[in-house]
Amino acid sequence: MPEIRVAVLTVSDTASANSSADKSGPAIREILGQTGSFSCNDHLIVADDVQSIQSAIKDWCERGDVDWIITAGGTGFGMRDQTPEAISPLLEREAPGLVHLMMSASLKQTPMAALSRPVAGTVKRTLVVTLPGSVKAVKENMDALLSAGVVNHAIDLIRGGTGKEVHAALAAEGTGSQSAPRRSIINMTTTTATITTTTTAITRSRSRGRYRTIHPLLVSSARHRVSPYPLISLEDALDLVLKNIATLSVENQLVTYELRGHVLAEDVYAPQNAPPTSTTSADGYALRSTDPPGIYKVLTSQSHNITTPIPAGSVYRINTGGPLPPGADTVIMVEDTRLVSTFKNADGADEEEKGDRDLDAKFPPEKMSAHLDRIEGGEIGTLTFVGRKEVQVYKRPVVALLSTGNELVDLQNPQPHSGDDWGGIWDTNRPSLRAALAGLGYDVMDLGIIPDELSASRNGLDHADILLTTGGTSMGPTDLLKPVIERHFSGTIHFGRVTVKPGKPTTFATIPCAGGIAKPVFALPGNPASALVTFNIFVVPALRKLGGWPEARCHLARVPVKLASPMNLDPRTEFHRVTIRADAEGLRAFSTGGQRSSRVASLSGANGFVVLPMKTPEKSRLDVGTVVPAVLIGDVLNF
CATH class of the missing domain: 2.170.190.11 (Molybdopterin biosynthesis moea protein, domain 3.)
Structure with a gap:
């Protein structure tokens, strides 16, 4: 195995002011030097500051020539200890096993180790591990990580290796045999329920852009109790959407009313003088x-x-x-x-x-100039005026739409469920999303309702440009969409959880299709309010990017509004459904009532979402009259 390249980051206010106070960083480098398989050419000291810590980690991971980053310091309960808080949001795949290994090793030495808060995981193709600041704890943790080649094996896998040698050695020792039966042991008492399982979650290489997912065939008791997908911010999620979607191809279209909604892919010039001679626009x-x-x-x-x-x-x-x-x-x-x-x-x-x-007056000649972009009625008139019979435009995406859930029933074509005591619930999301898509001018392939089972097909994706699903994204025993995307369709999940309300389990992925094209898939939550909110916030920008819109205009417009109702804040960014009305003083936003993600009535009359900031210790509520941004999803009403 090639030499493992290591970077060491010491986090300490004291050491950042006086490098001679850093004892942990040199101790790590000394331990690595004794092994012969590691090289450490990067050692940096920063203060206990989130931005400084994140900046160093990001720089090393972006370079692509660092296999393992080790931090020392800032993992305790001190007021300035912020290393876990700085690094956790950066992790794309968490490694709780490494954390448990380090904690176990330290707890054997002292119960005070319980006050350490280490984190571990991967960022791109780099392993990141946080150690305490004391030299004693550093030595204990390094000894645990290097024992039996744990870190070496992890980095080999991160680099894309198969780990065959390690697996073969384990098999020879009778450990990890594939013939060993899988079992799930549940120990119940009247006050606690402890679940232990020997079934292992599946880990995917980050080099292929995948997260850790449980096998979809495992029994419910063996599945994750905590999602393996990291929570990412709204801003990062939107950035991932636009970065991982490519604009569709260019095609020729006749200049007719059907051109509406397309985006021009060429600079338009009149084929001849238009009009052929000077004319007047007035009597x-x-x-x-x-x-x-x-x-x-x-x-x-x-x-x-x-x-x-x-x-x-x-x-x-x-x-x-x-x-x-x-x-x-x-x-x-x-x-x-x-x-x-x-x-x-x-x-x-x-x-x-x-x-x-x-x-009494006279006017100089006028010239008309217009920059054509998205084509509406006025642009069609201009193209016709200059005599263009056809133009090059970006292809407008076709959307494949389906709902998932054994409990769902199509209102217009109800199919009875197998049980006599369960009639099911009406599929709300598919009709409402189809109406929204039609209102935006997109063609839809309605794939109907697909049960929560592995035979669920990606029917139609080869004939559509984007797949939109609702349901199957949460932590229920039949919420299998994420593992199905990864394991059965070789897809890449770019994010599986977002710090938004409603819509936390919103999932964005890409699936390889014919011709080497990776087509986007949005798995929206099943609750109706969550589905509609996340459609407007995440899917609409994706559709616009596919259709050739400039990135700066892909998101729905936001306008300042005054709150007509007081609103409590949430730890997540919240999109509160409102009715926006205009009066002489501007725009005012009225809450549509209870905001539960399952409350369909909160969508009735809503023509916008007020964007509420995250709750802070200093601010937990916005009063009437507060000016906040609102996303417009419909026409503004007059009083």
Whole structure:
């Protein structure tokens, strides 16, 4: 196995001010030097500061030439001990086994080890482990990690190795035999329930972008009690969505009403002069811009040939859309002139202006320029005006939509359940999401309801550009979507939990399809409010990115609103369903009532989501009149 490259980070206010106070960092480097299989070319000292710790970790992991990062210090209960809080959000796959190994080793020496709060896991292809600050604890933990080649084996796997040699050695010793029966032992008392299982969760290589998932065929008692997916922030989740979705291909489309909603993929130029000659956009009189105000004779198409320049002292009456005679470069509108006199025909009736308008104003020629982007009615009119019969646009994504759940029943095509005492519940999400997609102009492949079982197919994904599912993302015994995506479809789960309310278990993944294309999959929560909120927050930006929208415009618009109802804050970023109304003072947001994720009624009348910040010790509630951002999902109402 190639040499393992190590970086050591000492976290200490004291040592950051005086490097000679750092004893733990040199101790780690000395231990590594004695093994012969590690090299340590990076050693940094930072203060007990979250940003400084995270910056060092991120820099090393981004470089890609560090296999193992060891931190020392900041893992206790001191007021400045923040290493676990700094590193935990960065971990993409946690390693609780390594934490247990270190704690066990230290607890054998002293019960005070229980006050240590180590964390371990991977960031990209780098293993990160936190150690206490004392030299004694460092030696105990390093001894545990290096014993039996634990870290060496872990890094081999992280690098993409198979670990065949280690597995073979274990098998030869009778340890980890594949023939050993799997068993689950449940010990129950009246006050506690302790579950022990010898079944092992499946760990996927981060180099392929996967997280630790339990095998979907395991019995319920053997599944995770805590999700293996790290909680990530709203901002990081949105960033992952846009980074992992590629814009669809370009195609030619006829310039018809069906072009609406597409995004242009080319700069549009008129195939010829449009119009072919100078014309007017208003009824009035054509003249030269050098003509001064005065009384002028009025010429018409009956009295003057349009191909002949107008003589001095005359103007030419012209109607909207009509061509200008040669030499004329200005049109003055009828309402900006004054009638002086007319002449009569043979019958004595007023027939024509006699020549005689007082020019009170004149206008220079105007040029029209427009930057076309997303095509709506006005853009279609412009393309038609310049004579473009077809244009290049980005393909508009087709959405495959399905619901998961043995308990769901289609309202329009109810199928009886096997039991006599259970009628099921109506599938709310699929109809509401399909309506939302249709309102946004997307074509939908409705795949119906798929039961919670492994035979659930990714039907239609080869014919659609994105798969949208609801249900099967939480911690229930039949919530199997994440492991199915990873194990059966070789998909990559980019995130499985987000710090938003509602919608914490929202999942975003990509699945390899024909032609080497990785198509996006969004597994939204099954509760109706969660599904609709997360659709607007995560799926709409993905659809726009697929369809060629500029990234800066992929998210739904946010506007400032005043709260008309007091609102309590949550530890997560909350999208509170509201009705937004406009009055003379601006926009006001009225809560739609109870905000439980299962409360469908909270969606009725909602045309926006107020974005509530996370709760803090200093702030747990927003009062009436507070100005907050709101996401618009419908038309703003007037009082």
